[in-house]
Amino acid sequence: MxxxxxxxxxxxxxxxxxxxxxxxxxxxxxxxxxxxxxxxxxxxxxxxxxxxxxxxxxxxxxxxxxxxxxxxxxxxxxxxxxxxxxxxxxxxxxxxxxxxxxxxxxxxxxxxxxxxxxxxxxxxxxxxxxxxxxxxxxxxxxxxxxxxxxxVQDYKNHTEGVRVGKPRMPDIAGTEDPTPHxxxxxxxxxxINEEWQPEIIDDPHLPYQVYQAGKQVKWSLREMVIARLLFESGARASEVIEVTIGDYRSRKSFQELRTFTKGSHGRRVKFLRFSKDTVKLLMRYINTERKKLDTLHCSFNNLPDEAPLFLTEAGLSFTYHAWYYHWSKAMKASGLKINPHKARHWFVTTRLREIYNVSTTENEVVQRRTQLIKYMKWKQEDTIKTYEHHFDEEKHREAHDNMLDNMKEKEKEYLQQKKKKTKKPQVSRVHTNIPVEIDEDIQGLLKF
Known part of the structure; x- marks a missing residue:
């Protein structure tokens, strides 16, 4: 039981x-x-x-x-x-x-x-x-x-000084033991020995596995668009789900929308970029599925800026927990153990791989890496170091494999050269019963 x-x-x-x-x-x-x-x-x-x-x-x-x-x-x-x-x-x-x-x-x-x-x-x-x-x-x-x-002990360390009953002197006085930094x-x-590390999601087929899982449980256009936005933009799920029509209209390109980020308290301080195929699906959703659920049945051009981009079946603003039900259902049916945040890790890993592939100089790598940090709105630039460590290890493996291949070739060359040096010259001996005619002058020399 x-x-x-x-x-x-x-x-x-x-x-x-x-x-x-x-x-x-x-x-x-x-x-x-x-x-x-x-x-x-x-x-x-x-x-x-x-x-x-x-x-x-x-x-x-x-x-x-x-x-x-x-x-x-x-x-x-x-x-x-x-x-x-x-x-x-x-x-x-x-x-x-x-x-x-x-x-x-x-x-x-x-x-x-x-x-x-x-x-x-x-x-x-x-x-x-x-x-x-x-x-x-x-x-x-x-x-x-x-x-x-x-x-209590930490408070005492930062407030009590060497003088009994008196407050701690400032560090600059030089009379107190230094406080721990x-x-x-x-x-x-x-x-202990535990630090947060971003996951390295380096499977190039991961997005398409998720899309296929959604098709299995009959995701609507809404769920499919949100999933594509997660993988293509690197956004958090809430940064996609809770945007408005005005957030989409505010950008010059139809491939972009503005949104908030963690700690911005709702202020639109970043933008997301996605593919033309996703633009087509998004517009189809707005003008078909969303239009049916909207109380005014408005198409994209007639919707007010404050209207939510995604709606529930009841015509209300779509929420994270309502969306997560559909995500969880698809992952469970397909056997995929993927939480939504892994789409963000996948995006960063994929973008960094592209940066290393297309950059020809170290300056280009640094410039493109800085652009990615600004796009992701990371407060701590060290966040990217774990991802870079993954590629540093990968580059080392590639370089090491090349070295091993070169060693193998050099070994072959050495063995071939050694074989040539140790090979004794062959003396040809001709055995024949055919009589040989010798010149008379030479015969005389031989007799002498």
Whole structure:
């Protein structure tokens, strides 16, 4: 019998509720802590990030109900911090194949080769959950994911000086021990040797696999256009889904639209560029499928600038979670394990490959790379270094293979030359019974 799990469902569009998403427990009853957490998150971060946090927590809450134990009792989500921490530690070791080591007032967490890539994201999600529960007055203890001792110690290091009872002197005075330049995270579970790395998605056929998956589940033009925009522009899903007709009209080229980016708070600070084929599909969508759903049944030329570019079946603004249902359905039916963000990684990898292929000088590489960074609106230019490392390794492999091929040819040349030098000259010996006539003068010389 399959284990019942925590899950979520979206509120039907014809039902009025202050929650547009509800989480249910293993008994199919509404579970408000996770429901409230999702909606609290959605007010602070993007909808897609809030959904990602929620999805990371559902398996843990299922496990908590079934397998957790502390002093012989099942651990509840609102138990005291010590019980919660023991449960999390057990979950990290048993379900995520991590190694957990005690250190002072916190725990070091090491991933193993069996651990998923989501360990850090899980811990961040759980820390955010208890932060929300504290702010919403639903959890009566301190956040179990925060090491309060480290917080207090860090505060002392930055405020207390060598003089007892007096504030710390400024560093320029030279009388104090230097303060550490980097603060240790305040998390109770500290994931060590872990840095975020963008994925290298280098499969040239990936977009077409996704498009084919969409055809299998009968995606509409809307889903197909959005998928093509993701792969062709390198945008985040929300940056495509939540644009308006005016965002599309504002650019001089029909192959471009303007949009917001992460941290721009809705301000249109970047543009997306895509293919002529996608332009044709987009215009066909606007003037056919979208026109039928639009309350005024307007075509592109008659639509107001503020009208959303993509609509739901009810004629409302299309949202990330409504779109994700269609994406998830296609990926599940085709067996592809691809989240939408991988389209962005694929775009960057493909663009960098093109830059290296078409550039003839290092200056051209630098110039085109700078253009890509500006297009992607990356705040940290170091983001691109991981992708470049992939191509540096690839170039090394290619150069190394050429070297090995040259070595093989040189070995053949050496062996051939050695064979020629060691080969003894052949002396030809003629055996014959035919009498040889010798000149008389020569005969005389021979007798002498």
């Amino acid at each position: 399959e284990l019942s799990k925590y899950y979520y469902m979206y509120c039907p569009e014809d039902v009025k509720s202050r929650y547009h998403l509800l989480v249910f427990d293993r008994q199919n009853q509404p579970f408000l802590p996770l429901t409230d957490f999702y909606h609290d998150c959605k007010g602070r971060i993007s909808e897609s990030s809030a959904l990602s946090y929620l999805q990371n927590l559902l398996p843990f809450f299922t496990w908590l109900d079934v397998y957790s134990k502390y002093q012989g009792e099942t651990v509840l989500w609102n138990d005291e911090p010590d019980a919660i921490r023991v449960a999390i530690e057990d979950y990290l070791m048993e379900e995520m194949a991590c190694k957990v080591r005690e250190k002072d007032s916190f725990r070091f967490v090491n991933r193993t080769h069996k651990s998923p890539n989501t360990v850090n994201h899980f811990l961040s999600s759980l820390k955010s959950f208890y932060k929300s529960m504290d702010q919403l007055k639903q959890y009566g203890h301190r956040n179990p994911l925060i090491d309060t001792h480290s917080v 980097r603060r240790l995270t305040d998390s109770y579970f500290k994931l």
